[in-house]
Amino acid sequence: MGTVGIAAVFLLSALILITDLTSAQDYMLEEKSECHYNNGTERVRFLRRYFYNQEEFVYFDSDIGKYIAKTELGRFVADQFNSDKEWMEYEKNNVQSFCVHNYGVLHTVTADRRVKPSVKISVMASGDDLYRHKHSLICNVYGFYPVGIEVKWFRNEQEQTTQVSYSGPHPDGDWTNQLLVDLETEIQKGDKFTCEIHHRSLESPLRVEWKPETPDSAKNKMVTGIIGFVLGAIFIVVGLVLYLRSQKATSTIRVRGTEAFIPN
Known part of the structure; x- marks a missing residue:
């Protein structure tokens, strides 16, 4: 935002505290910057909108060239901003420095991007x-x-x-x-x-x-699933039996080998 922009935000916060002291202890200040493009960058509109406790109270419109108040609080803030020549020049330049610049940056990333659904x-x-x-x-x-x-x-x-x-x-x-x-x-x-x-x-x-799905096709799928489950269970049981037998045979051979080396 730069030094001018930071100073303006501090000024805006101070103005709100001064003009609305009843809720100064608990409030939310929100700022949104918007760029509206028509046929690329042939016609660009820049908006800076301010919200106080989720209610928009003042905004800058580059098409008009000044701040417009939407509430009583916004009228006081708009008068202060519009009288600041340096800040107003900064806001008007955002059409080029912010909107047109960002359009070029984002356009290079998104213009040719295609993702299939x-x-x-x-x-x-x-x-x-x-x-x-x-x-x-x-x-x-x-x-x-x-x-x-x-x-x-x-x-x-x-x-x-x-x-x-x-x-x-x-x-x-x-x-x-x-x-x-x-x-x-x-x-x-x-x-x-x-x-x-x-x-x-x-x-x-x-x-x-x-x-x-027809009832027959659904029934066939169910039967196929049951058959697959049964066959899978059979293979598991057979594999387990063969494994246990092989383990038992290996244990017997080891015991007999040990007995052969025991001295008389």
Whole structure:
């Protein structure tokens, strides 16, 4: 921020203490600097906003060129800041020194960055019978960058445009984003649902399919799992028996070898 900026923050704190002594013992002062870009850096707007106990009371707008008060406290602070020529010159220069400069730095890191999305489909059943109730099919698209993305639902290759809702996209905190797309629909035997994703990181649309399991397929999976469990248990038991036998045989040989060296 520099010497001028630090001095301004101290001045602002002092002004608040002077003008609002009733809560001077316990308060929160927050400052936010914002850059708003239009078509790159052709038109840049710089805002410095101040909050007192989570309420914005004054802000600087580079488009206007001065501080604007939003509360009675802010009016007094704005008058003090606007009368400081050195500080006002500093704030106006932030369009170039802060916004344009940081745009160039961040743009070199993010402009060409592409991260392909991952996709997971899940179903939220509203009843025990999959084929008698409406359900929500959720296409969870996550881990993608940049944020621009398009997600479509298809049922038997027919795009679904109704009963579709979107949640996001929202940042995951690791420079990637996440989006949930919900399709509320009835499910019939033989249906095939497809979540289709269009994103700049993909050479062609990513399509992930989901089909409802039939009772027979679910039963077959259960039987296969039981058989696998039984076979695994048999192998473990057989291996344990062979191991114990080998250990017993080794012990017998060692005992007999020792007896052969005992003198008469």
